[in-house]
Amino acid sequence: MEVEGGATLDDKAKRMRDLLSSFYSPDPSSASSLPPNTSSRFATLDTINTASFDADQYMNLLVQKSNMEGLLQKHVEMAAEIKNLDTDLQMLVYENYNKFISATDTIKRMKSNIVGMETNMEQLLEKIMSVQSRSDGVNTSLFEKRNHIEKLHRTRNLLRKVQFIYDLPARLEKCIKSEAYADAVKYYTGAMPIFKAYGDSSFQDCKQQSEEAVAIIINNLEGKVFSDAESIQARAEAVMLLKQLDFPVESLKVKLFEKLEQFVVDLNLDSKELTNSSVDVNGSPDPGRVPDVAPATAHEASVREFAESCSCL
Numbered sequence: 001m002e003v004e005g006g007a008t009l010d011d012k013a014k015r016m017r018d019l020l021s022s023f024y025s026p027d028p029s030s031a032s033s034l035p036p037n038t039s040s041r042f043a044t045l046d047t048i049n050t051a052s053f054d055a056d057q058y059m060n061l062l063v064q065k066s067n068m069e070g071l072l073q074k075h076v077e078m079a080a081e082i083k084n085l086d087t088d089l090q091m092l093v094y095e096n097y098n099k100f101i102s103a104t105d106t107i108k109r110m111k112s113n114i115v116g117m118e119t120n121m122e123q124l125l126e127k128i129m130s131v132q133s134r135s136d137g138v139n140t141s142l143f144e145k146r147n148h149i150e151k152l153h154r155t156r157n158l159l160r161k162v163q164f165i166y167d168l169p170a171r172l173e174k175c176i177k178s179e180a181y182a183d184a185v186k187y188y189t190g191a192m193p194i195f196k197a198y199g200d201s202s203f204q205d206c207k208q209q210s211e212e213a214v215a216i217i218i219n220n221l222e223g224k225v226f227s228d229a230e231s232i233q234a235r236a237e238a239v240m241l242l243k244q245l246d247f248p249v250e251s252l253k254v255k256l257f258e259k260l261e262q263f264v265v266d267l268n269l270d271s272k273e274l275t276n277s278s279v280d281v282n283g284s285p286d287p288g289r290v291p292d293v294a295p296a297t298a299h300e301a302s303v304r305e306f307a308e309s310c311s312c313l
Contacts, residue, residue: 165191165206172213176220184217185241218247225252226259 048058062074142149168191175184188210199207224230224238243249 161194165194165203168206169209169213172210172217176213176216179220181217181221181238181241184213185244188214189244214245218242218245222252226255 062071066074168187171187172184175181175187191210195203195207195210221238221242225235225242227235230238239249239252242252
């Protein structure tokens with residue numbers, strides 16, 4: 001019985017030693033640094049934590065070198081050290097166990113999240129496949145009618161342009177009545193390419209009526225250009241509209257300069273008449289009377305300014 005109990009204790013100690021050795025992972029190089037076949041006490045004690053530790057040799061040396069009191073003291077010291085190591089090992093096991101439990105919970109949460117994500121991805125894939133299937137069905141059903149639909153769309157656009165051409169004379173008449181000459185020029189210039197291509201055949205009547213309305217617009221714009229009651233900005237805008245209608249603007253410049261020259265001649269005549277009328281019977285001028293030529297001078301400056309602005313166009 002004693003032998004069997006001793007063997008059990010030896011096995012337990014060996015397992016504990018192996019566990020501690022695997023936990024602390026001793027460096028085998030520390031044992032190899034010692035000289036081979038070392039039998040001294042200090043060399044054995046230095047290698048107690050290495051894989052090459054010889055327990056029998058250590059016990060033999062300890063029995064030879066120590067008395068009974070020393071052996072008991074060594075036993076107490078080793079028992080206390082083993083107890084401390086057992087406590088530390090248990091604490092380490094508990095700490096690692098808690099970490100292992102936390103890691104397990106984290107893995108479970110990740111797995112549950114991934115499972116939900118997979119479900120959502122599967123649902124999304126199903127919806128995408130459904131949309132793609134419906135899109136393929138629509139494309140298949142409209143493939144044969146696509147050319148017909150495009151043809152109808154082109155026909156609709158053409159009919160809208162034709163309707164615009166037929167309504168153009170009425171539009172121009174409304175613009176003339178409301179004096180919206182800018183809109184009238186925009187409508188007519190937009191229809192000019194069609195009139196050039198089909199004005200002598202399909203749209204001959206529309207072209208003729210539109211040209212008659214445009215002639216009235218040109219006449220009204222010319223009247224605005226030569227009207228002294230209009231502002232410089234309005235007269236310049238009228239010149240720009242005439243230019244868009246391919247009206248020869250150079251002729252307007254010539255007429256304006258002729259009008260300016262005639263105005264200067266008339267102004268000189270009026271100035272001479274005013275000067276002669278201011279002279280009294282004795283041939284001396286009346287100092288209390290000054291010729292009123294300021295308004296005429298202002299009008300001359302206005303005409304000259306407009307003529308110069310037209311010359312820049």
